[in-house]
Amino acid sequence: MRKPLIAANWKMYKTPKESLAFLSEFLPLVKDHTASEIAIFPTMSSLGYVIEATKGTNVTAGAQTMHWLNEGPYTGQTSPTMLESIDCTRVLLGHSERRIYAHETDDMVNLKLKAALDHELIPVVCVGETLDKRQSGLTEAVLRWQIACALNGIKGASCGSVVIAYEPVWAIGTGSVATPEQANEAHAIIRREVATHLGLPCASGMRILYGGSVKPDNVASLMSQPEIDGALVGGASLQARSFAEIIHNSTAA
Ligand code: PEP
Numbered sequence: 001m002r003k004p005l006i007a008a009n010w011k012m013y014k015t016p017k018e019s020l021a022f023l024s025e026f027l028p029l030v031k032d033h034t035a036s037e038i039a040i041f042p043t044m045s046s047l048g049y050v051i052e053a054t055k056g057t058n059v060t061a062g063a064q065t066m067h068w069l070n071e072g073p074y075t076g077q078t079s080p081t082m083l084e085s086i087d088c089t090r091v092l093l094g095h096s097e098r099r100i101y102a103h104e105t106d107d108m109v110n111l112k113l114k115a116a117l118d119h120e121l122i123p124v125v126c127v128g129e130t131l132d133k134r135q136s137g138l139t140e141a142v143l144r145w146q147i148a149c150a151l152n153g154i155k156g157a158s159c160g161s162v163v164i165a166y167e168p169v170w171a172i173g174t175g176s177v178a179t180p181e182q183a184n185e186a187h188a189i190i191r192r193e194v195a196t197h198l199g200l201p202c203a204s205g206m207r208i209l210y211g212g213s214v215k216p217d218n219v220a221s222l223m224s225q226p227e228i229d230g231a232l233v234g235g236a237s238l239q240a241r242s243f244a245e246i247i248h249n250s251t252a253a
Contacts, residue, residue, distance in 0.1 A: 002207050004036035004223065005163060005230035006247050007124065008237030009064065009092065009211070012043060019046035022240050023053045029244035033058060035251040036230060040237075041092050044078055048086045055087075062090025062122070065098055068108070068115035080119040090122045092232075094150065096169045106149035113150055117158050124163045124209070124232065125150050127190065131170035140189050147193040156198040164190055164208045165232040171212025173234060180221045180228070183210045187227035216245035220252045 014022065019042050030038060038059045042050045050061040067077040083091065093116065094109035109125065116123040127146040129139045147164070154162075166186050171178050178186070187208045195203035210222050211232030222228050231250065237243040 002205065002229045004250060005039060005207055005209060006036050006250055007039040007165075007209065007230070007232045008041060008243055009095070009232055009234050010040065010042045010046075010238065011064070011097065011234060013238055014042060014046055016046045016049045019043075019050050020053055022238075023050065023059075026240035026244060027054070027057055027059065029240060030247055031058065033247055036247065038247060039090055041090070047088060051087050060089055062092065062124075063088055064092050064095065065102075065104075066091050066093075066112060066115070066121075068111035080115045080121060083121060084119055088121065090124065091116050092165075093123050093125045094146075095126045096128055096167060096172060100169075106146060109146075109150050110152050113154065113162070117154070117161070120161075122161045122163065124165050126165045126167050126211070126232070128167040128169050128172075128212070134168065134170065139186065143186060143189050144193045147190055148197065151194065151197040154198065156202045159194075159198045159202040159206065162206060163230075164194070164206065165211050166190060166208060167211035167232060173213070175213050177213040177215075177218050177222075178210070180225045183222055184225035184227045187225070191227060214246060216242055216249050219246045219250045223250045 040061045041064045054061055063083050067074055067079050070079045070081045093112045098104040113123055127143055129142040133142050168178050190208055191203050194206055207229040209230040209232045210228050214231045214233045215236045
């Protein structure tokens with residue numbers, strides 16, 4: 001059984017004060033929810049506050065990115081050891097906005113994934129095709145390539161915590177959600193590729209989340225698909241009520 005994970009990607013939104021205000025409203029709304037894991041990925045400036053405020057609750061927090069090295073002359077970066085030092089347990093890797101705006105490459109995602117596993121941070125590795133690639137019939141090729149690169153040199157034995165997020169670039173922040181069937185098909189491609197690299201037991205146990213314009217009214221149909229094990233939610237996670245509704249609706253299928 002793969003326990004669903006519903007995660008919020010806050011991107012570059014919310015000051016620490018706003019993050020804490022969100023939590024005061026949100027935590028009571030989900031306190032009895034046990035059917036899925038809940039995670040929040042706030043900005044780096046809010047991360048420590050969110051980690052402290054969620055201690056002892058059913059919500060955990062993680063970073064939206066990190067460097068793969070522990071320290072060095074890399075202005076603006078945060079290292080795995082720095083995340084560990086504030087009790088951070090999760091990290092998003094290779095989000096398409098990082099790939100587009102920070103020029104993060106597949107090789108960098110691979111280095112970061114290895115560093116996350118070395119530091120026992122639970123990684124969520126994001127993959128997904130652009131509209132252009134989908135329209136050219138290259139969705140499968142892109143997904144297989146991104147997964148193969150991310151997993152290069154990773155051993156099946158260490159894959160237990162890895163989470164993949166399928167986030168078609170054309171669905172992120174656009175309101176154009178993938179159909180449940182499109183998403184399910186993409187997840188099946190990803191799972192097959194994971195099995196090729198890490199073996200079937202690892203692939204069968206790995207959670208694959210869907211991300212891209214998930215809302216309270218479409219999450220149930222996405223989650224009804226057998227290959228979809230949760231959601232990574234951007235815009236609709238910024239309001240406490242909307243994110244809580246997504247969490248509750250996600251188990252309604
Ligand atoms: C995201 O940023 O990971 C995302 C899925 O955004 P949105 O839900 O706004 O499409």
